[in-house]
Amino acid sequence: MEDFASAGANQVGDPQLQRIIEMETQKARFQALVHNLTDVCWEKCIDRPAAKLDSRSESCIVNCVERFIDTSNFVVNRLSDISKRSSPIN
Amino acid sequence: MTSSQKDQVLQELRSQIALANAQELMQKMSEKCFKKCIYKPGTQLDNSEQKCLAMCMDRYMDAWNTVSRTYNARLSREHSSGGLQ
Numbered sequence: 001m002e003d004f005a006s007a008g009a010n011q012v013g014d015p016q017l018q019r020i021i022e023m024e025t026q027k028a029r030f031q032a033l034v035h036n037l038t039d040v041c042w043e044k045c046i047d048r049p050a051a052k053l054d055s056r057s058e059s060c061i062v063n064c065v066e067r068f069i070d071t072s073n074f075v076v077n078r079l080s081d082i083s084k085r086s087s088p089i090n
Numbered sequence: 091m092t093s094s095q096k097d098q099v100l101q102e103l104r105s106q107i108a109l110a111n112a113q114e115l116m117q118k119m120s121e122k123c124f125k126k127c128i129y130k131p132g133t134q135l136d137n138s139e140q141k142c143l144a145m146c147m148d149r150y151m152d153a154w155n156t157v158s159r160t161y162n163a164r165l166s167r168e169h170s171s172g173g174l175q
Contacts, residue, residue, distance in 0.1 A: 017096055017100075021103060024100070024104060024107060028107045028110070030162075031111050031114075033161065034161055035111075038118070038153050038154045041153065041157060042153050046126075046149065046153065048126065049126055049127075049142065049146040049148075049149040050145070050149070053153065053156070061153055062156065065161055065164070066160065069161075
């Protein structure tokens, strides 16, 4: 997708078109993440599919998404701390 | 590039993204609902399995929409508070 976006728009040299393509690409990236998060949180929160998504499952999914994002931020920050600490300062 | 050529490029891009999105959803739904509904694969999909699959697909869509809403709200929150993104 990114290849298409950058290659296509740069070739055209059309900033407006490039902007639209970037927006569409970002939307696609958002959707890909939603697919991934739904996969993860479905496994955590849905035991047996019922006739309705009950409020317990729904709030489980909301918490699951929030904590997953927290987790990935935590991992990024901690890794960056570790790499700063272990890199030679002199 | 003429504006009709541009429209064509954008339309092509959008339909490719929509197709990829639909394929991803179909693949996930099949995998997840097979796991939830088909315990012992028999000689055919029986009635209760089909009912379970239909319900599972609806719930998967609900879950997808809840995730999408939550993630979107989180992004705009972090955006406005000057966090990541």
